[in-house]
Amino acid sequence: MTGSWEARYAAEFFGTLILVLLGNGAVANAFLKNTTGNDDPGLANGGWLLVASGYGLGVMLPAMMFGSISGNHLNPAITIGQAVIGIFPWAHVAPYLIWIWQFLGAIAGQCLILALYWPHYRQTTDNEAVLGTFATSDHANSQLNGFVTEMVGTAVLIFGAMGLYRGMFFHQNIDIANIGVGLLIAAMVISLGSPTGPALNPARDLGPRLVHALLPVPNKGSSHWEYSWVPVVAPIVGAVIGIWIYKIFFGL
Known part of the structure; x- marks a missing residue:
């Protein structure tokens, strides 16, 4: 990372904004009535592949834009996971986290x-x-299932991202690793999308859920705050697990 801390904060804001704009924008195109992606709410017309592509590109493109500035976390779970194992300074965790830059970027997006x-x-x-x-929800009406899905999914995501960015094959071309992470996100959405969404990122869920709750969104129902803790806590637990497993077997 080469940017000043102010530049890193700005990169995290705009990067998370782009992530949510492209990811949840793809969901809107697939779910909402009379869009070009879907004539009716639901998953028809290849909607889930549309969503997976939106999130994959929503992670990949900011990584290419801002990776050299901030490391392109875009996710409080990644920030905390890296701080736990000592590759990100705890002194900057608070201003880097959900309630300032990533969180505000998600809200803006x-x-x-x-x-x-x-x-x-x-x-x-x-x-x-x-x-x-x-935001996400527990489609099986099971917070336990939602927690397990988000925890395992985030652990696999962080483990895979660590391997892509630190693997010898990509040392001389970081953008190949960025493409790999985008494909990994798309694969995660395709493979783990049914139970919860998924979120895999506290900012991506909590920021937009707050927008849903506070703004006069047409035809909105409950924001399901009883479930909102799951996509916040489970990805953080999963990120710590995934990054520790990588460190134990492959080092840093």
Whole structure:
């Protein structure tokens, strides 16, 4: 990382904004009524592949734009995981985390989606489809299942990302690793998408959920705050587990 701390904070803000804009924007295109991606709320017309592509590109492109400046965390779970094993300074964890830069970036990205898709929100009467364009939920009505899904998914994501960025094959071309991480995110959404969404990132879920709760979103139902702790706590636990497993077997 070569940027000043101020530049790193800005990179995390704009990077998370782009992540949410492209990721949840793809969900809106797939779920909302009368969009080009879907005539009806739901997953028809290849919607889940559309969503996976949005999130994959939403991670890959900011990594290419800001990776050399901030390390492109875009995710409080990654920041905490790296601090736990000593490769990110604890002194900068608080200002780097959800309640300042990543969190605000996620909120800003979601507000842009709401503005762009406003006519389609007005036409979509399915409350759950509307919420799905903001935040995740426990589709099996099991917070335990949601926790396990988010924890395991984030552990695999962090383990894979550590391998891609630190593997010998990519030392001379970091953008190949960035493409690999984008593909990894897309694969995670495709493979683990059914149970929860998934979030794999506290900022990506909590920021947009707050927008859903506070703004006059057309046809919105409950924000399901009873579930909101799962996509916050489980990814942090999973990130610590994934990064420790990598360190134990392959070092840093």
